[in-house]
Amino acid sequence: MMAASIQADWRDSLPTPRGRVAFDAPLGAATWFRVGGEAAYLLRPQDADDLAAFMASVPPELPVTIIGAASNLIIRDGGIPGIVVKLARGFSDIAIEPDGVIAGAAALDMTIAETAAAAGLAGLEFLSGIPGSLGGAVAMNAGAYGSEIRDVLDWAEIIGRDGTIARYTAADLALSYRHASLPPGGIVVRARLIARGDQPAAIAARMADIRTNREASQPIRARTGGSTFRNPEGHKAWQLIDQAGCRGMVIGDAQVSEKHCNFLINRGAATAADLEALGDAVRARVRAETGIALLWEIKRIGVAPGARS
Structure with missing residues (x-):
């Protein structure tokens, strides 16, 4: 099925979300490589309930692709057929708890680390060295500087292909090196990360070391x-x-x-x-x-x- 044909075949039958929809939407400028073709159908859902309701009504034979910050991604020049879901503002909230952080899948890893540090929560400093957003980090068990998501993940909320929302523990996802066993078609929408108390200045110093190391060794x-x-x-x-x-x-x-x-x-x-x-x-x-x-x-x-x- 050609990417451009999806719009003609499915436009009239797709549900109407509360979020934004665009057809034949260019994607290259949204990726860190600045390359790639168009999304035949691009959805930016308003929130998790909007996405869940949409997914529950999508025909099962229609391909659905999820993208986040598009940092560790190459989108091929011919574009993406079917539906592309991009999580944005409605999935970027960060809430501080005494022993952890609850964040939306679109929250940037760096922002999560900085927010936790300002609240005196340690253990998430490694996220400041990982480009991208939390959803992708969970989906690939991202890691850097001696830590990875499986070391800190309490649970992740995932919307299934049928629109159901379920909570999965780190053990449920069988996290391994750069891999998570998500349910088929699952979309991470929120996660809770475990942290511990420490002095904000000490946490900030560790993050500064990570930043210095990255700038010295990587073409950031x-x-x-x-x-x-x-x-x-x-x-x-x-x-x-x-x-x-x-x-x-x-x-x-x-x-x-x-x-x-x-x-x-x-x-x-x-x-x-x-x-x-x-x-x-x-x-x-x-x-x-x-x-x-x-x-x-x-x-x-x-x-x-x-x-x-």
Whole structure:
């Protein structure tokens, strides 16, 4: 099914949400790479109840894709068929509790860390080193600087493909390295993170160390998508990429970062196809050089121009 055909096939039969809807909506500018095609149908639900009611009425054969801050994401140039759900303002609240934080899925990881720190809650500092929002962090068990979501997750509220809202514990989601076992089609809408008391100044100092480390070692001011590949067991992806001679490698206007070679960069005019081809070329070189197969950490969604989903 072509992305553009979804609108004609389903527009009249879809429910009317309280949130905003756009057809043939450009997505590239919303991604950190600044690449990608259109969403045939883009929904920004007003809140969790709005999304749940909408999902309960969507035909089961219609594909639904969820995107958040689009930080660790490549949207292919042919766009995304079916429905794209982007969580925004109605999912960004952060509430402080004595021993934790409850935050919406669209709350930025950095903002959660800063809010907790200001309230004297420690244990979430690592989130300040993770680009993106909480929903994506839960969905991939994001981690950095020695901690990950499974270390702090109490529960997550998830809307199922049938519109039901259920609460899942960290154990329910079987969190593992860069993976969470969400229910099929599930959308994370809210989560509770466990924290502990500490002096705000001490927490702020630890976050400052993380910020300094990131600025020194990562191309954070470039058009990038964060870590491209998962670390294979017993190895660092960047070291394998460097060993294979891929530092600075270019395809089109996409480049392997000179500063940190597990980052891909859009130098300004790259396409999604350039970035994905570069990533695959790096994987092939690393496999040939070391015998190790790198696995993508960046999520790649949508279709190539002219392809069918």
